[in-house]
Every structure is written in structure tokens, then in C-alpha cells.
Amino acid sequence: MNTNGGxxxxxxxxxSENQGASVLDSFFGLGDIYDNLQDFIDIYDERLPNDFIPIxxxxxxxxxxxxxxxxxxxxxxxxxxxEETENPNEMSNVYFLANNIEEFINNLYEDGKDV
Numbered sequence: 001m002n003t004n005g006g007x008x009x010x011x012x013x014x015x016s017e018n019q020g021a022s023v024l025d026s027f028f029g030l031g032d033i034y035d036n037l038q039d040f041i042d043i044y045d046e047r048l049p050n051d052f053i054p055i056x057x058x059x060x061x062x063x064x065x066x067x068x069x070x071x072x073x074x075x076x077x078x079x080x081x082x083e084e085t086e087n088p089n090e091m092s093n094v095y096f097l098a099n100n101i102e103e104f105i106n107n108l109y110e111d112g113k114d115v
Contacts, residue, residue, distance in 0.1 A: 010110040015078050015095050022078070024064065024108065027056040048079055049089050055101070065094075066101065076104040 011024045028037040040054045044063055048054065051069035055076075058064070063079040076098040083093035098104035 008105070008108060010108045012109050012111060013078075013097060013104070013107060014109075015097070019078070019080070019095060022058040022060075022062065025057050025059045027064075028054065044079075047081075047084065047088055049091055049094060052077065052079070052094075054079075064097070064104075074100040076101060 007026050008024055012021050013024060014021050026035045028035045028040050030037055035057075037055070040057070040063070044054050048063065048065060051067055052065040053068060054063040055066050056064035060081075062081050065077045065079055067073060067075045067077065075096065078095040078097055080093045080095070085092060098107060
């Protein structure tokens with residue numbers, strides 16, 4: 001929020017035992033910038049589960065999302081496009097990452113460090 005999106009350092013995050021780790025390529029920002037949030041909302045429209053907003057991505061085109069659902073509001077999730085189903089609300093390709101954005105950022109780590 002302070003930098004209107006952008007890259008982070010450290011930038012690695014753990015998804016799950018099966019998925020392993022990924023790299024946070026960038027957080028999306030607002031306005032006339034390369035990683036514009038509205039552009040990615042349009043790209044992922046009808047592909048992400050209801051009540052999910054993409055807030056970032058990894059280099060493979062997977063999305064880091066925040067939930068706006070009342071039951072899990074502010075939770076951060078990883079959405080894997082390679083496991084995408086025809087029903088986006090099936091959630092089989094969605095992995096919980098953190099309870100909120102602050103926890104997600106605090107969990108980022110550098111290559112070579114233990115998770």
C-alpha cells in the first residue's frame with residue numbers, strides 16, 4: 001500500500017508440502033502502472049472463486065488473492081492456474097497462505113532459508 005504495489009525482498013513464500021514454494025513476482029497497484037490491479041481483475045474475471053481479489057502474482061501466472069468473503073475476510077490464498085477447473089468455486093486449486101496481508105508479508109523469506 002505504501003508503494004502502490006511493486007516487488008518485495010524477500011520474495012519467496014511456502015504454499016504447501018505438495019506445491020512447495022513460489023516467488024512473489026509483484027503486488028498489483030492502482031493507476032497508470034504496469035501491474036495495474038484493474039487489469040488483473042479483468043484477466044482473472046470468472047476464473048477465481050467468488051469473493052477473491054487478485055493482489056499479486058508469481059512468474060508462472062498464478063495469483064495471490066485476498067478473500068473478501070465474510071467467513072474468511074482478509075485471508076490470503078494462492079490460486080494455481082495449472083490446476084484450474086471449469087467451476088472456479090470448486091477451490092481444489094486454491095491454497096491458504098496466511099490470515100491477512102501482514103502475516104503473508106512477514107512469512108516471505110529469502111532463498112536458502114528454512115521455512
